[in-house]
Amino acid sequence: MTSTRPSARVYRRRRIVVFSALAVVLALLTGAGVYSANALGAPVPSAAPEVADPAPVAAAPQQLVLPGFGGWAIGAVGFDGLLASGNEQTPMAMASITKVITALTVLSEHPIPPGEGGPDVEYTEDDVDIYWDMAAQGGSVAPVEAGATLTLKESLEALLIPSGNNYGISISNWAFGSEAALVEKANAWLAANGLANTHVVDSSGMSDDNVGTPADMVALGEIALGEPTIAAIVASKSVEIPELGTLTNSNKLLGTHGVDGMKTGTTDDAANLLFTADYAVGASSVTVVGVLLGGETHEIIDAAIVAMLDSVAPGFHEVAPLEANQVLAEYDTPWGDTARARASSGATVVVWNDTPVDVEVHADAVSLADRGDEVGTAVVRAGSEEITVPLVLDASLSDPGAWWRLTNPGALDDAGAQSGSE
Missing domain, CATH: 2.60.410.10 (D-Ala-D-Ala carboxypeptidase, C-terminal domain)
Structure with missing residues (x-):
């Protein structure tokens, strides 16, 4: 029977111990390696701001001097809503402010490129008859001469600057064939532009049935400023037209208190003014658009508008x-x-x-x-x-x-x- 020698048994025991220890060390090294790899590749925490x-x-709120009569509203281009208003949803007679609607309606179908005069409009004896008919009714008129040829821009100047009622009819006849056709086009234009509380029955505002709310009039003024031809015309104190002579603007506030437009309106019962004004504010400027309807005279409404504008202008500031x-x-x-x-x-x-x-x-x-x-x-x-x-x-x-x-x-x-x- 063969027996294992003691020295051989000791050797095997040592070999087992050594390999066991090596396994432990390898396990530790492997774990450390895994940890290191995970740590070095892990995302770092975010820093919260x-x-x-x-x-x-x-x-501080600006104290305004507001009209104590009529219907009125004031806004500013680029500013939402109205800055201030009174009876702003009450329809009132527009009088010759109607002519702004006539001009915008005509230009919507007969546009004038910026800096140009537009198509020619020929005037005849029929237009002279219209002049005398308007004068007999007591309406404001602008001179006209049979055989004269004016550009559309010059015709609109005669309509808007001296407020020639006769040119409202003559331009309507040229653009649409009749004043009735212009009225139909104008009311469709008003509806398309969101002026739901404004309605016209003629081209000049002679009838008190041409009505609009002060809120609509402010919106109308902003639209008109976006039409370069109209914006230039209503800012002119006067123009010289060879066939007609010098035409002087009926808006007496032009060039004062920042006023640079837009249209007077006069009925037997009231005076109106749709107005625009520009004010420097810091490095930019602000365009104010407002209206006052139903004043007793133009002197009274002009004074009320000046007081209002002089109190509104300081309310704009740069921050x-x-x-x-x-x-x-x-x-x-x-x-x-x-x-x-x-x-x-x-x-x-x-x-x-x-x-x-x-x-x-x-x-x-x-x-x-x-x-x-x-x-x-x-x-x-x-x-x-x-x-x-x-x-x-x-x-x-x-x-x-x-x-x-x-x-x-x-x-x-x-x-x-x-x-x-x-």
Whole structure:
């Protein structure tokens, strides 16, 4: 019977121990390697922004001097709604403000290119008869000569500047064949442009059945300003037309208190004025559009409009709620990098009266980013106006490096959990 020698048994035991120890060491090294690989490749945690929202800005309310009579409204181009009004939804006789509707209706089908006079309009004895008929009715007229040829722009100047009723009919006949056809076209134009509370029955406003609300008249004025031919005509104090001589504007406020348009209207019972005015506000300007209907005389309504405009104009002001490079958020990473989010540009708005200006900051959480990266927006709001300004970093948020990753497993675990849940 053969027995194993003691020395052989000891050797086998040592060999088992050595290999067991090696297995343990290898396991530890493998685990460390897995941990290191995971740590070095794991996402780093995001840095939440500490946002600095600027406080809203609002001026003290402007005290207005408002008419105590008639129907009136005042607005401004680019500003929602009306700045102030009284009886603004009450239909009232427009008188010669009707001529603005006539001119817009004609130009909608016979446009005049900017800087040009448009097509020729030939005048005959029939137009002279229209002149005398209007004069006999006590309406305002502008001179006309049989055999004369005027451009459409010159014809519209005779209609709007001295408020020639006779030109309303003559232009209607030329453009549409008759005044009745013009009336039909004009009412369709009014409906298409949202002026539902305005209605015309003739081309000049002679009838008190030509009615509109003050609110509609402000909208009409804004539309007329968008038509270059009309805007230029109503801003003219006078024009010289060879066949007609000098025509003088019936709007006595032109060139005063910022007034640069638009149309008078006179009935047997009242005086009206649809007016526009421009005011410099900071680096820009504001165009005001207003109307006063139902005054006793033009002297009375002119005085009321001047007082109103002189109180309205100071109510517009420029606000700069954001400056370029203004700090709106700050970042502080767990590994010690810091950066600030700055406004990429400034923002300036023109506001009316006590309209508040607010800045809403939206800054993203950031982990790794370069200087100049966009990390959110600042939204400036003033009424319905909105300006969006990008936010950019003023420093880089760099990778924390291997040592920080290996020594901050908890932070990496949290970052991984956040990443997995997104």
